[in-house]
Amino acid sequence: MTTLKFVPYSSAFDTGFWHELTRRKLEVYRLDSSNQSIFGYYANDANDNMPALFNVDHQCFDENNKISNQQQLYSVNGTLKLVNTIEEFKTFDIDSALKTESSLLWNDFVQGSTLENPQKLNRFYLLIFADLKKYIYHYWFAFPTFLVPTAFNLSSPVKPIGEQFSSDEIGAISKTLEANKLHACCLHREQNSSFAVINLKQAVENLNEKPQSASEYIFIVNDPSTDPVHPGWPVRNLLTLLYYHLRAVEQLNVICWRERFRDDQQYVNHSLYLQLKPESISNIGDAVPPSAGWEKNERQRLGSRQVNLSTSMNPIHLAETAVGLNLKLMKWRLAPEIDLESLEKMHCLLLGAGTLGCNVARCLMAWGVKHVTFVDNSRISYSNPVRQTLFTFQDSCENRPKAQAAADALKAIYPGIKSIGYDLTIPMPGHAVGESTIEKVKEDVNLLHDLIRQHDVLFLLTDSRESRWLPTVIGAVEQKLVLCCAVGFDSYVIIRHGVPAKESDTPPTRYKNFLRGDKLGCYFCNDIVAPGDSSIDRTLDQQCTVTRPGISMMASALSVELLVSIMQHPLRLAYSEIKTS
Structure with a gap:
C-alpha cells in the first residue's frame, strides 16, 4: 500500500510587503515585538513545475483587506513576530513558537470549528528581523502540520481527475464549485449524476452515521501544488482533520482541485483524485500531537532566509529609479x-x-x-x-x-x-x-x-x-x-x-x-x-x-x-x- 507524500509551501513576497512592514516598524510597532495578526494567501492556478507558492503582500496587515476567495486566491491567518535585533532573531525559540501556533491549529481541529470554517485548515508563523539601515530583511516561515501516528495510505494510485470522472461530471463539479468558493468542502453525488455541496461538518456527521455510504461523498480541497502525484499542505491538514473526526469509514475520496484559465477557458484536468483507506486517530485525544513546518532555506536545510532590498527600498534609490522611468519609456517605442x-x-x-x-x-x-x-x-x-x-x-x-x-x-x-x-x-x-x-x-x-x-x-x-x-x-x-x-x-x-x-x-x-x-x-x-x-x-x-x-x-x-x-x-x-x- 502506497503512502501519500505532500509538497510543502514555498514562501513568496510582494515587494509592497517590505515597504509596508518598514513603515509600520517605524511609525506603528517601533520597539513593540509582540505577536501581530496578519494573513497570507495561496492559489490553485499555478503553471506546471511551479512550487506551491504562499504569498504575502502589502495588504496582509489589515484584516479589512482580506481577500474573499476570488480568482483562485485563498486566505490564511497567521502570526508575525518582528524582533528588534539580529541576536534576538538568531536565538529565537523556534520550537516554542511552532508549538504555540500548532496548538491554535489543533484546537480548531478538535473543537470542530475548522469543519465549520475550512479557512482554519492552515496557519502560518513569520519571524522577521528588519535591518532598516541596510534594508536587509531576515525571515523564516513556519507552516504547521501534524506528525500523526498513522500514515496516509492510498488504496489506489493517485490519478488525474479525468481518469475517474467523465467530462460531464467534471463540468458539473466545476459548475458546483464556482458558486461555492471554499478552501475545502464536500460533494454528495445525487441520483441524477449531479453533485450537491455540503459543508465538512455535515459530511462528517453523515459518514459517521452511515460509513457504508462513503462512496457517495467526495471531499474537495483547493490545492496549491502542481506536482502530478503529490498534493500540497492544505490536503495534508484536511486529511488530518478528517482522520481525527471520522470513526469507521473504510474509504475516503478526495479531489485536489486545481484550475487554470487560458483565453477565458477553464482547465481542471490536472486536478488529482485520491482514494485512501483512513485510520481513525481520535484516540490521541485533545493533546497537541508533534508538529513540523519550518521552511527550508535555499540550501534545502532548516534555516532562515534573507532579502536585500538596499537598492530599491532606500527612498533616494527609489526616487532615482522613478525619475528615469518616463524617460526610459521613450526608448520603448517613440524614440528608441x-x-x-x-x-x-x-x-x-x-x-x-x-x-x-x-x-x-x-x-x-x-x-x-x-x-x-x-x-x-x-x-x-x-x-x-x-x-x-x-x-x-x-x-x-x-x-x-x-x-x-x-x-x-x-x-x-x-x-x-x-x-x-x-x-x-x-x-x-x-x-x-x-x-x-x-x-x-x-x-x-x-x-x-x-x-x-x-x-x-x-x-x-x-x-x-x-x-x-x-x-x-x-x-x-x-x-x-x-x-x-x-x-x-x-x-x-x-x-x-x-x-x-x-x-x-x-x-x-x-x-x-x-x-x-x-x-x-x-x-x-x-x-x-x-x-x-x-x-x-x-x-x-x-x-x-x-x-x-x-x-x-x-x-x-x-x-x-x-x-x-x-x-x-x-x-x-x-x-x-x-x-x-
Missing part, C-alpha cells in the same frame, strides 16, 4: 535611439536664478540632468515666489540668497541631484569699478571663469543685457555650449551661440550643406556699440522684468528642449541642423 546618458552626465551652469533660472532648472531635472549649478547675487523678495518656481514664502521672509535657495529646492525635490549655488556678482561693462572693489571683481572674474571651465553647458538667464557679455566671451574662449534666453512682455528669444571649431574638424559628406556650429553668432553679434549700463535712469517698470507669466515658462522649456536636441546630434556641438542654399 535617444541618448539619455549624455544628459544625465552633463554639468549645467545657470547664470541667473530668477524666473528663467528656476524654470530651466526644473526642466533640466525632468530630463534627468543630475548636475546643476546656480550663479546669482540677489536675494528673494516677496514678489518672487509666485513667478520663480523654486522659492517659497518662507524663503522671502528669510531674504535668502537666490542661488543657494534654488540649489536647496532642487535637492528637496529630488535628493539625487547634485546642485550648488554661488552668491556671485558678474562683472559687467558700463558698470564702474571703484578702487576698493577691484580685488573683489578680479576674484569674481576668476571664479566665474573656473565655473564655466568646469561645466559643459552655460545658460545665460540674467535680467540685464550687459551681465551676459563676460560669460559669452569666456564661453567662447573655453569652447562651451552657450544658450541665451531672454524675454520681453509678449515675446522671447533663444539663441544657441556658436562653438569655435578645431582646425582638424572637417564636415562629413552628408553634412556638407549644413551650417557649421562655429559659424553661428551670439547674443551680441549684431551690436554696433559696446554694452552699457542698461538699468541706469530707468523707472520701476523698466527695471523689473515685466512679462506675461507664461512667456518665461515657454522660453525656459524651449531652451532646454534645444539643448536636448543638440545633444542628440551625432556630432553634438559641431554642426547646426540649418541647411544652406
Whole structure:
C-alpha cells in the first residue's frame, strides 16, 4: 500500500510587503515585538513545475483587506513576530513558537470549528528581523502540520481527475464549485449524476452515521501544488482533520482541485483524485500531537532566509529609479535611439536664478540632468515666489540668497541631484569699478571663469543685457555650449551661440550643406556699440522684468528642449541642423 507524500509551501513576497512592514516598524510597532495578526494567501492556478507558492503582500496587515476567495486566491491567518535585533532573531525559540501556533491549529481541529470554517485548515508563523539601515530583511516561515501516528495510505494510485470522472461530471463539479468558493468542502453525488455541496461538518456527521455510504461523498480541497502525484499542505491538514473526526469509514475520496484559465477557458484536468483507506486517530485525544513546518532555506536545510532590498527600498534609490522611468519609456517605442546618458552626465551652469533660472532648472531635472549649478547675487523678495518656481514664502521672509535657495529646492525635490549655488556678482561693462572693489571683481572674474571651465553647458538667464557679455566671451574662449534666453512682455528669444571649431574638424559628406556650429553668432553679434549700463535712469517698470507669466515658462522649456536636441546630434556641438542654399 502506497503512502501519500505532500509538497510543502514555498514562501513568496510582494515587494509592497517590505515597504509596508518598514513603515509600520517605524511609525506603528517601533520597539513593540509582540505577536501581530496578519494573513497570507495561496492559489490553485499555478503553471506546471511551479512550487506551491504562499504569498504575502502589502495588504496582509489589515484584516479589512482580506481577500474573499476570488480568482483562485485563498486566505490564511497567521502570526508575525518582528524582533528588534539580529541576536534576538538568531536565538529565537523556534520550537516554542511552532508549538504555540500548532496548538491554535489543533484546537480548531478538535473543537470542530475548522469543519465549520475550512479557512482554519492552515496557519502560518513569520519571524522577521528588519535591518532598516541596510534594508536587509531576515525571515523564516513556519507552516504547521501534524506528525500523526498513522500514515496516509492510498488504496489506489493517485490519478488525474479525468481518469475517474467523465467530462460531464467534471463540468458539473466545476459548475458546483464556482458558486461555492471554499478552501475545502464536500460533494454528495445525487441520483441524477449531479453533485450537491455540503459543508465538512455535515459530511462528517453523515459518514459517521452511515460509513457504508462513503462512496457517495467526495471531499474537495483547493490545492496549491502542481506536482502530478503529490498534493500540497492544505490536503495534508484536511486529511488530518478528517482522520481525527471520522470513526469507521473504510474509504475516503478526495479531489485536489486545481484550475487554470487560458483565453477565458477553464482547465481542471490536472486536478488529482485520491482514494485512501483512513485510520481513525481520535484516540490521541485533545493533546497537541508533534508538529513540523519550518521552511527550508535555499540550501534545502532548516534555516532562515534573507532579502536585500538596499537598492530599491532606500527612498533616494527609489526616487532615482522613478525619475528615469518616463524617460526610459521613450526608448520603448517613440524614440528608441535617444541618448539619455549624455544628459544625465552633463554639468549645467545657470547664470541667473530668477524666473528663467528656476524654470530651466526644473526642466533640466525632468530630463534627468543630475548636475546643476546656480550663479546669482540677489536675494528673494516677496514678489518672487509666485513667478520663480523654486522659492517659497518662507524663503522671502528669510531674504535668502537666490542661488543657494534654488540649489536647496532642487535637492528637496529630488535628493539625487547634485546642485550648488554661488552668491556671485558678474562683472559687467558700463558698470564702474571703484578702487576698493577691484580685488573683489578680479576674484569674481576668476571664479566665474573656473565655473564655466568646469561645466559643459552655460545658460545665460540674467535680467540685464550687459551681465551676459563676460560669460559669452569666456564661453567662447573655453569652447562651451552657450544658450541665451531672454524675454520681453509678449515675446522671447533663444539663441544657441556658436562653438569655435578645431582646425582638424572637417564636415562629413552628408553634412556638407549644413551650417557649421562655429559659424553661428551670439547674443551680441549684431551690436554696433559696446554694452552699457542698461538699468541706469530707468523707472520701476523698466527695471523689473515685466512679462506675461507664461512667456518665461515657454522660453525656459524651449531652451532646454534645444539643448536636448543638440545633444542628440551625432556630432553634438559641431554642426547646426540649418541647411544652406
